[in-house]
Structures are given as structure tokens and as C-alpha cells.
Amino acid sequence: MTHVFGVIGNPISHSLSPLMHEAAYKKLELDARYVPFQVEEKNLETAVKGMKGLGIKGLNVTIPHKEAVIEFLDELDPSAAALGAVNTIFYDEKQNKLIGYNTDGEGFYRSLRPELRKPLEDSLILMIGAGGAARGVAITLAGKGAKQLTIANRTKSKAEELAADCGASARAMTLNEAQAKLTEFDIIINSTSIGMTPNIGQMPMSLETLSRDTLVCDLIYSPMKTRFLAEAEKKHVRTLNGMGMFVQQGAIAFEHWTGLDAPVEIMEEAILSRLKEV
Template sequence: METVLGVIGSPISHSLSPIMHKAAYDELGLDYTYHAFHVESNELKAAIDGVKGLGLKGLNVTIPHKVSVIQYLDHIDPLAKEIGAVNTIVNDGGTLIGYNTDGEGYVKSLINRLGTSLTNRRVLIIGAGGASKAVALSLAKSGVETIGITNRTLSKAEGLSLICSPYTQSEAMTLGIAQARLTEFDIIINTTSIGMTPDIEKMPISLEKLSKGSFVSDLIYNPFQTRFLCEAEKKGANIMNGVDMFVYQGALAFEKWFDKEAPIKVMKDTVLKNLGGVK
């Protein structure tokens, strides 16, 4: 079973991880299989015990287990501990090590798309949930100049701002203030589920004051281009959906399992083909 990997979550049938990782294994001639395992919350401990018992090489972890899985692991990487969530498990000779590649994957995808470092960038993050924390903390450590965090519940934005403050200048703000001050930011990132199928007409904030040439990112990739990104593009912004983050977080997990560079282009092309997208 050392040749078996997979992803656990609930629901999980929609996951593109199996096809993405299979494409990577085929490209590099690796004799491994990757499966999607539907695991309910009350089955989580048994599933993690099974990783050791069956000798699986590792797992990805998705909703709703990223936080609760921590208690069943032997060691947590410092970044994952700081984020408070795990999305990748490595079975190192029976020792289960938890990592979080979401934030780092997002930063890598952003730098790749921008073609430059993040130094002196002013970032607005919309949302203060689990995905927001990984993205915000990783961006704070990447050298951005400032991070603004806005959320429907201001106290959550304040909490996330406090976590980022040791690494960069950060500020929490209401949605109204964020909309009024939109021109102050070079990069605007939606980390919420607002605009996801089936509620595709919704937007997390108004882009009325968006500056031309801004970079607008949405972690959602279903729909492939949210209304938020469509409106941003109409205003002359450069845009990025959630595909790149998904691919890069998967590539980082691959590299932790195999200690070799992931075939990112093949992985991304496979995901795009299955989504029917072109951007």
C-alpha cells in the first residue's frame, strides 16, 4: 500500500485532485495511485489510523477535516501549526507529519502570474475564514508592504490582522470602508465562497472604485470566472481564478511526498481540460 495516496473530505466526489495527481504520476512514470476517500467527521480518526495501518504514503485533506485532523497526527509543521490547519499528510516511516500548502501555493501562483516579487505590494483580502488565514499569513511573510483584511464580521478580520501584524503592516476594516478605499490596493483577493455555484450572481464587495491595472484574484474556480472577476476585467484589471492556487498547493504536496519537482504544466493543463477553461 506504500504506492497509494489520496484525498479525504466530505463531500469529495467533485474533487479534481485524483485526475491532477494521476497526470503527474503518468508524466514522471511513477507507479502510484491516488484516490478520493469520502470520510465523515465521525470516521476521521479511523481513517488516519488506517494511513499507518495500511502504510499509505500520504494524504491530502480538505473540507471539513483540515482543523480536526491535527489531533490525530504525530507532528505538525510550524507553518501549519501557525495557520491552525493541515491539508497535506506525509507518512514518514509510520510518523504522520501535517503540512499546509494552501498559502504557499497561493503565493507561488500569484508570483508566477505577476512575474515579479510581492515587495511593496498593497493587498486587500476579502474574508477571514480558514482559506483566508493561510493566504494572509503566507502573504504577510512574503514581503508585501501592507495587508488590509475585510470581513462581514469585523472581529474576525481584526483577529486575522493581529496574526499577520508581526510580519507586515496589517489593518482590519469593514466592507464599506474597504470598498471606499479600494484604490489604495494593488491586489484584491476574494477568499470567501461568495460567487460560487449556484450563487453565481453574488459579489463579495463592489468594485466601483477599482483602479485600472489592479490585480484581482478569486480563490473560486467553479464557475471558472466569477462575476467578481468578470466585473474586474471590465474595469481593466488583470484577473486570476482559483485554478493556479489549486494546482500549486497540489504540486507542493507532491514535492513533499516524492522529494522531486512536480510537473506543474501537466497538472494545470489536466485541471483546465476538465474544467473546460482556457485562462
């Protein structure tokens, strides 16, 4: 019997998730398919609840359904409950339950961990932006014990809200305040969409005073090297794009659904091959 997995969103034609999941199934010789489903908001409940009737084992969830999908699930993993958003659904047939997870923050942490030169518990982190992408990563890093997490946003009140949810180790700043303290941070993370098409020439802040020991990260993976990362490289510092986060969050979903270790390198190769074609 062929197992069916997929991703729901609107629009969905741009999704690269089918590429990496299908590559994983092929590598492990699994009888499975991964299908992109374009689902309008008015049909979201029907689509999600249809998982049980159709025997769909798992779905990824992308824009604009990550929050709205919650009310149609039977249970939330603590990660999804804390973030108020779901990007992975697992159909537990034994319990006849649809369980929601959020793998974004853990996916970023898995990609970050090999790049750390000192423990997270000793690291000062700057998060640029306070939107949905920032939330998953910030709450995860705070939960992993980051020494201090500074959230900088154009609207400081939004940064303050997210910092409050992250706990005592987090604080909020304006972008200008963070800019003035740039040399203090061990890790800088851009969680905004600044740098994506059509704004590929823009940066969320200047890196003029960047410290040589800083790791500069961008959650964007297309383009693979944003101007933000390119400017960081000119300062001879290490960089990390969003490719690892994208692949690792997919790998975690794969593991929830199949109970198998994900072939991460194969999944990454599939995405890299497509991006090189663009």
C-alpha cells in the same frame, strides 16, 4: 510496489485532486495511484492512523477534517501549526511519523508570484473575507513581507482577529471602509465563496472605483471566471482565478510525498480539461 496516495473528506466525490495527481504519475511514469476516501468524522482517527499500517504515503485533507485531523498526527510543519489546519499529510516511514502540512498559502503565493509587477514588499493588498481560505493566504503573504495587508470582512471583529495573527503589517476594515479606499490597493483578493454556484451572479464588493494598475484575484476556480473577475476585466485590469492556487497546492503536496518536481503544466491541463466539460 504501487504507492498509494489519496484525499479524505466528507463529501469527496466532487474532488478534482485525483485527476491532477494521476496525470502527474502518468507523466513521470510513477507506479502510484491517488484514491478519494470518504471519511465520516467518527472514523477520522481510524482512517488517519491506518496510513501507517496500510503504507499509504500521503493524504490530502479537505472539508470538514482540516482542523480535527491535527490531534491524530505526530508532528506539524510550521505552516500547519501557524494556521491551525492541515491539508496534506506525509507518512515518514523512516521515523514512523505522520507529519501535517498546510500548502494553501504557499500554493496561492506560487500562483501569484509570476503576476506581480512590483515586489510583494512594496504591495498594498486587500483580502476580502476572514474565513479559513483567507487565513492561509493572509498569514503566508504577511510572512512573505507584504508591505500592508488589509483584511475586510462583514464582521469586523473576525477581520481584527486574523489581522492580529498576521502581525504588524496587517489591519482590519469593514467591507464599506475598504470599498471607500479601493483605489489604494495593488492587489485585491476575494477569499469568500461569493461567486460560486448557486451565487454566480453575486460579488463580494463593487469594483466601480477600481484602479487600472490593480491585480484582482479570486480563490474560486469553478466557475473559472466569477462575476467579480468578469467585472474587473471590464475595467481592463489583470485578473487571477483560483486555478493556479489549487494546482500549486497539489504540486507542493506531490513534492513532499515523492521528492520529485511536480509536472505543474500537466496537472493544470488535467483540471482544465475537466472543467471545460462542465
